[in-house]
């Protein structure tokens with residue numbers, strides 16, 4: 627087991643959205659703060675008790691609440707944040723679907739919600755409404771009442787399964 631001195635900083639290596647970063651951080655520092663300090667300010671903080679999911683990112687293929695991971699625990703991990711979803715300025719189909727179905731208002735929950743939807747649709751490409759609601763139950767939204775988010779995830783699942791031809 628590693629033993630850290632008080633105030634000792636440790637080097638942490640992270641790969642975020644395909645780019646490598648090395649940061650020096652105290653062992654107590656939360657991943658969410660480190661990601662935001664690296665410039666990934668789409669990762670939001672909505673609570674201090676791990677229930678809102680506004681801080682959700684994909685870490686080594688799993689959705690995690692980055693407010694409940696220490697940056698040192700994430701050493702060597704690959705992380706995907708909302709900033710890494712669009713490619714060459716083209717929105718990811720989940721982002722498009724949230725726009726088309728009005729799945730956001732203030733937008734504060736949206737990055738976490740979209741990352742959770744990303745993980746959900748990888749796990750289950752054709753979810754039922756109930757499975758979608760269950761799948762995003764770790765992500766709170768105070769604006770939308772969830773209905774349009776559910777519609778957006780349904781549309782995203784169709785888009786990802788290529789059932790809907792791409793609009794030009």
Ligand code: FES
Nearest residue numbers: 672676678679693
């Ligand atoms: S900030 Fe609320 S769960 Fe992470």
Ligand code: FES
Nearest residue numbers: 731732767768769
């Ligand atoms: S859009 Fe405002 S919290 Fe979800």
